[in-house]
Amino acid sequence: MSPGAISQQRLVPHSFNDSIFNSSGLSLALQTGMEGQGDLTIVPEHFEGNGGSKGREEEHESRSGSDNMDGASGDDQEAADNPRKKKRYHRHTPQQIQELEAVFKECPHPDEKQRLELSRRLCLETRQVKFWFQNRRTQMKTQLERHVNSILRQENDKLRAENTTIGEAMRNPICTNCGGPAIIGDLSIEEQQLRIENARLKDELDRVCALASKFLGRPISSMPTLSTSLPSHMPSSTLDLAVGTSGGFGALSSVATSLPLTSGFAGGLSNVAGVISPTKSTANVTGIERSMERSVYLELALVAMDELVKVAQTHEPLWLRSLEGSREVLNYDEYMRAFNPGAGLKPNGYVTEATRETGMVIINSLALVETLMDSNRWAEMFPCVIARTSTTDVISSGMGGTRNGALQLMHAELQVLSPLVPVRVVNFLRFCKQHAEGVWAVVDVSVDYLRENSGSLTYSNCRRLPSGCVVEDMPNGYSKITWVEHATYDEPAIHQLYRPLVAAGMGFGARRWVTTLQRQCECLAILMSSVVPTHDHTAINASGRRSMLKLAQRMTNNFCAGVCASTVHQWNKLSMGHVDEDVRVMTRKSIDDPGEPAGIVLSAATSVWLPVSPQRLFGFLRDERLRSEWDILSNGGPMQEMAHIAKGQDQGNCVSLLRASAINGSQSSMLILQETCTDASGSLVVYAPVDIPAMHVVMNGGDSAYVALLPSGFAIVPDGPGPSGPIHKAGVGPSGSQRACGSLLTVAFQILVNSLPSAKLTVESVETVNNLISCTVQKIKAALHCDS
Incomplete structure (x- = not known):
């Protein structure tokens, strides 16, 4: 031979x-x-x-x-x-x-x-x-293949032995009541349940075998039909195979998140999602059930990835241009024909939004993939979009030392900066795959749709269908990113003022994710550059810049948490009759946080419509020379910019340190730390009074974690997708016509009403904050000549 x-x-x-x-x-x-x-x-x-x-x-x-x-x-x-x-x-x-x-x-x-x-x-x-x-x-x-074959042979021998044992028991049944021989044909309820469970397991095995055949390139036969089900006390096998240095999929930790009841993404997923009930507790789940659960997760992720790539790369007729031509609209008839998602669960009042956006970003594909797969870095990259996130379980960390094949369960709270839009709480699978050299895709898909509440089932307020991004490396360290956001959500829970914005995908849609990513990557590129922008304050050294930016980041994150009432802080919502219905007032105790003054913190926020463009409104609010027209902290005069750190090419993206003019020479001046952000999706102005000695330490590179501050500020977004905009909450204008394009302005304040955490909140404190918001809004309207 x-x-x-x-x-x-x-x-x-x-x-x-x-x-x-x-x-x-x-x-x-x-x-x-x-x-x-x-x-x-x-x-x-x-x-x-x-x-x-x-x-x-x-x-x-x-x-x-x-x-x-x-x-x-x-x-x-x-x-x-x-x-x-x-x-x-x-x-x-x-x-x-x-x-x-x-x-x-x-x-x-x-x-x-x-x-x-x-x-x-x-x-x-x-x-x-x-x-x-x-x-x-x-x-x-x-x-x-030899290793897999050896494992399968062991499982085969084990199942054959158990099948033989079960067959012997069935041939000589014993009555559970008297201990004597049971009458043939008289099956107990437990035995009937075991037969039903066996049929279910066989169906699941057939589906997974078909999936295995696709990846192994050869037909895989499922195990023969058993006459009875496997016993409930059967131990689960631990299959641990490491591929290279990645750790592979191997022995997986338990999954503490429920599965979807139905899917509605592609033809195969409607069967996958019905394997395990989403309301079933995982505390007493057997090893076999956990293994099946993970196989369902894998199949769910693979089908979601396939859909994401197709939706991201397909153009007409799947995606059509909107009437105003500024955005793409998903053709749902074509989507149903292409993916056959089935009916799925969609309660009354729930609607679907789908958006797609493409852009160039100053980051390579590997760095972006690492950011998306790390919950902490993901939240830092999208600070105003993500209120809170965590990784529930890592099913696979990837193969070959990369993120290729990484699969994990995650939890996130997504927000629009307004008290009129509820936070979206989602539990989802995140799956990463490399499709070619320099081409990656990361897909998210929800794994819960129902929640059990006091014995009854309630729907979660949002469910993410296959969403995510496809990233392709470009020259000079850039990447081309195509982002897709697809979700169903509870529309009646959103205030009428914000429904057109959210329905157009401008609240949680792809454009907001892409523009935020572009702004953050541009900021990182500038901060890592050795060249200091000409309009920056040159007296601050590199360590001082980092400390100021870290302090500003904490200030902005606390501002967002107060506006949206996320679980970052334990807020208690107050219901008081003399407070406007669109003003949300909340309170919490600050005790152990060194970055906040100790005592009772009161947060109040509201959103209003103004008949001015977002650009004009943002320019007015960030101009320190015009601050006296709306800010009571300005002492009635203009403020002076003491320090400036650029965070982007647009001058609106920066961190500033402002000083208020003193009323008389003997009064010490006040410092105000301010961060402003702007992109195509909206703008943000956040500020907080700061202690002068503490800021001197920070500007010299000291630790900013011990600087106590309570933020206030504004969030600005367009009022709708086109020039027509949404209808004012009062309905129509004086002439009965629809109003012109404008802005949605969110105003929020956080103040310390009592320095004793054990103190009780008084009605006077709530009225003071309510009056502060009303007065600020009225001053802004008067300054912009939009009182009517």
Whole structure:
């Protein structure tokens, strides 16, 4: 037998025809099968799933992953007809093997240019390098299949033994009441339930086997029908297989989040989501159920990823231009035909929003993927969009030391800066996949739709359908990003003033995510640059700039938490008859936070419509020379900018330190820390009085965590998608016509009403804050000549 034939015979994997899959084993097979991940696939180019013939180049494989035949050429092909002729083998040196192994870990599929460079560096022929990589990939594939086959055989033997035991018990049934032989045909309720459970498990196994067939490239047979169900006390198997240094999918930790009742994304997901009830407690879930739960999560993520990529890359007729031409609108008829999502659960009053946005961002794909997969970095990148987020469970951290194949459960609170728009609380799967070199996609999909409340089922206020982004590397460190946001939400819970904004996708839609990302990445690029902008205050050193920016970030985050009543702080909402219905007043105790004054903190916020453009309103509020027209802290005069730190090319993106003019020479001046942000989705002006000695420490690079402040400010957004805008909450104007395009302004204040945390809130304190908001709004209207 020729060496080529020997190599082929040894690389034939064990047959899968005798194996019986359970959910744990099959889940592992899926998770270690690379999930069809492009360049990271370890299946060689000419490897056939049935272990049969390989391509012509594969016949020149060496006897090990580190050997190559010497002198293989076209002449060798003619000499192959003579089986007695021996082929000469070339044994690589240890240094060559070490170099090839190092390259293989980073790039299992080197291109022709990389192979040529390796051949020159290692003094090898290019075909030797090519055949070495083919052999190495085939070797990894063979080892993987042998390991999986061994595991499946063990599971097969275990199930056969248990099946035999159950069959013996069924042939000799014992009455549970008297201990004697039971009458044939008289099944207990428990046995009937076991039969039903067995049928359910078999259906689930068939679906997962079909999914495994797609990734292994060969048909996978499910286990034969059992006459009875598996016993409830059957121990779960721990399948732990590490691929390289990634840790792979392996043995997974328990999942403490419920599954969706229905899906409504693609044809297969309506079946996936019905496997486990979303209201079932996971405290007493068996190992088999957890394994099935994870296989459902994997299938859900794969189908969601497929939908996201198609929706992100398809144009007409799936996406159409809106009437005003400024945004894209999803054609739901075409969407239903393309993805067949089914009816799903959609209560009365719930509507669907879908948006798509494309833009260039100063960040590479790997850095952006790492940011999205880290909950803390994700929240820092989108500070005004995300109120709070956490990672519930990491199902997979990725493969090959990258985020390729990473799958995790996450929790987030998404917000629009207005007390009239409820915070969206979502629990979702986040799945990351590399589709090509420099091309990544990250998809989110909700895994809960129903919540159990006091024994009854209530709907969550939002459900994210497959949403996320596709990122492609571009020259000069840029990336092209296509963002898709698709969700169903409870529209009646939103105030009428904000419904057109949210319905158009300007509140939680793709444009807000992309513009926020662009602004934050531009800020990071400027801060990392050694060149200080000309309009910056040059007296502040680098450490002082970092301390001021960190303090401003904390101030803005606390402002957003007070406006939207997220769970960042434990707010108590107050209901008082003499407060306007659109003003939300809340209170909380500040005790242990060194960044806030101790005592009772009162927060009040409201949103109003103004008949001025967002740009004009933002320019007025951020101008320190006009601050006396609305701010009582200005002492009736203009303020002076003492320090300025740019956070973007637009001068509206900056952190400033302002000083109020003293009424008389003996009175000390007051410092005000202010941060302003603006982009296409909206603008923000946040400020807080600060202590002068404390700010001197911060500007010299000291720790800003001990600077106590309570923020106030404004959030500005357009009042709708087009020039017509929404109808005023009163209905129509004096002439009965629709009002002109304007702005939605949110005004919010946080003040310390009592320095004793044990003190009780008084009615006078609430009235003071309510009057402060009303007075500020009236002053702004008067200054902009929009009192009517």
